[in-house]
């Protein structure tokens with residue numbers, strides 16, 4: 188209730204309050220389905236994860252209902268098997284690091300290839316745009332695993348790339364590409380490229396090309412027009428694309444598994460391992476929550492950076 | 501590539517060697533054609549030659565689709581001409597990209613950068629020219645004062661009104677002090693009152709800055725009130741170039757006469773330096789080039805025809821009043837002449853009872869000396 192409504196007399200205030208309550212009530216009722224879905228689909232499983240991360244692993248997977256913080260300790264520390272001293276869990280940390288750097292590399296690569304692609308599509312004449320957009324979405328039609336195996340076919344020792352290079356006598360011995368970080372980055376870039384292209388396309392498509400002309404008219408070279416006018420205007424699309432690529436990359440599972448082989452694990456594989464062979468559900472839950480936290484931090488940082496820039500202008 | 505060409509042309513604060521180039525037109529188009537290839541070929545500019553003087557307020561006037569914007573875009577460098585050459589202060593700039601031409605544009609939709617403040621928009625051109633920071637700041641402040649926008653310096657351009665955006669667009673284009681300012685219907689988005697204000701404002705800015713203005717409009721009144729000279733265009737061609745008086749009083753062609761002001765077209769016979777109107781009367785005329793003796797069409801402006809009641813005397817035309825239209829400061833009579841030709845006559849309203857003939861009356865029409873113009877059809 189605001190001050191103003193107090194001065195309108197008790198009767199009026201009463202009426203207003205009632206109207207407001209009715210309003211609130213209907214608003215609540217309208218949003219009930221959404222709230223139910225959010226609780227069931229997001230909050231519920233999340234609570235289960237939090238709960239599991241504080242329990243003790245069962246002998247054959249699952250959990251024992253005994254409180255323990257061991258899982259959380261084990262995310263970054265490990266106990267030496269001989270003298271029981273705590274030390275950094277190097278294996279985990281290097282997997283965190285690899286996930287982070289591969290995700291960043293993937294994001295950068297999808298941007299480098301995605302921006303020109305999006306630009307090309309957005310500048311096509313109206314009838315042709317739809318055709319190119321359609322082509323971009325074609326990979327979504329097939330299963331991720333199938334697409335990843337197709338990449339394997341390209342890069343393996345006897346694959347298309349190596350055979351072509353050998354045929355052209357550029358190389359004698361096949362280049363080892365399978366089961367390297369390169370393979371993972373290559374695969375993820377391929378898989379997530381559409382997620383970068385589409386939001387950037389939307390932004391470029393909205394771009395008013397008369398602004399580009401205005402910049403040229405005001406003595407800007409192509410390069411400076413790009414930095415000073417085009418990039419700031421399509422930035423929302425670039426940010427959206429980066430988020431859409433970076434987040435699933437961080438938790439990627441199929442691509443590193445197929446292309447990275449057993450040894451180049453990423454975070455997603457580490458988590459999967461805990462629920463599978465590792466039989467350590469609490470650790471898996473704790474690692475998942477850590478991944479979520481990392482994503483949240485990245486998102487908050489993004490929002491901060493972009494809103495500060497808006498305020499700067 | 502820091503404005504090499506621009507410096508040669510003396511742009512942006514560089515002192516122009518005015519003695520050497522005083523005779524050179526600011527802009528000269530020589531036989532420019534522009535053909536757009538598409539499903540059908542569009543000849544947007546058809547052999548256009550025009551020479552725009554220094555410090556001139558030059559207006560391109562013509563109906564929609566006649567090629568006004570295309571000509572501006574050729575001058576700005578956005579469209580390469582299909583044929584012909586473009587000179588700026590005597591230098592051929594046909595192959596120069598827009599960012600190297602000392603020419604700025606006020607776009608029809610303003611095209612202000614939405615992600616920048618008013619001040620940053622105005623500073624953009626100066627920054628791209630690599631001007632030192634204090635000079636940029638100083639010029640931006642001067643420009644803001646010039647267009648009376650100091651108070652809104654830090655606003656985003658999406659948060660100001662249409663008229664204010666228009667001023668910012670002007671300031672942004674004027675800030676680098678171009679040789680030539682191109683304005684593509686800059687007032688068409690404004691309401692009538694603001695439009696009148698901005699017309700005066702634009703004239704003032706042109707006087708104060710001494711920059712050559714090339715102004716595009718399809719509003720004939722705007723063209724007549726603002727310009728030093730007007731070029732009337734139709735279908736990719738320039739039909740006539742002249743001062744507003746010349747264009748209005750002595751249009752060369754029927755199209756020009758029709759497009760500017762109201763017109764009566766009458767049949768006549770030309771012989772020597774005189775015409776005999778079919779409806780009656782003989783007048784001395786100047787004969788434009790390319791008009792043969794014999795049957796011609798002449799123009800009479802409605803305000804140059806005077807009407808009185810009664811039968812026609814010698815050298816007068818007789819007709820019947822069909823309609824009388826009162827419009828405040830003037831009354832327009834619509835007559836049917838004895839030859840069957842329609843004629844409009846307008847006379848200013850004087851205080852007191854009018855002496856004009858009424859509807860259905862027989863009337864005599866006479867035309868003032870020098871008010872009959874022979875048209876090249």
Ligand SMILES: Nc1ncnc2c1ncn2[C@@H]1O[C@H](COP(=O)(O)OP(=O)(O)OP(=O)(O)O)[C@@H](O)[C@H]1O
Pocket residue numbers: 536537538542543544562563564565566567568569570571718
């Ligand atoms: N990029 C283009 N491609 C094809 N045709 C074009 C292009 N630009 C202009 N035209 C055509 O050229 C002709 C002249 O266009 P222009 O824009 O110069 O007219 P305008 O005189 O500015 O008209 P308006 O008063 O409506 O702005 C028109 O027939 C137009 O359709």
Ligand SMILES: [Mg+2]
Pocket residue numbers: 568569570684
């Ligand atoms: Mg136009």
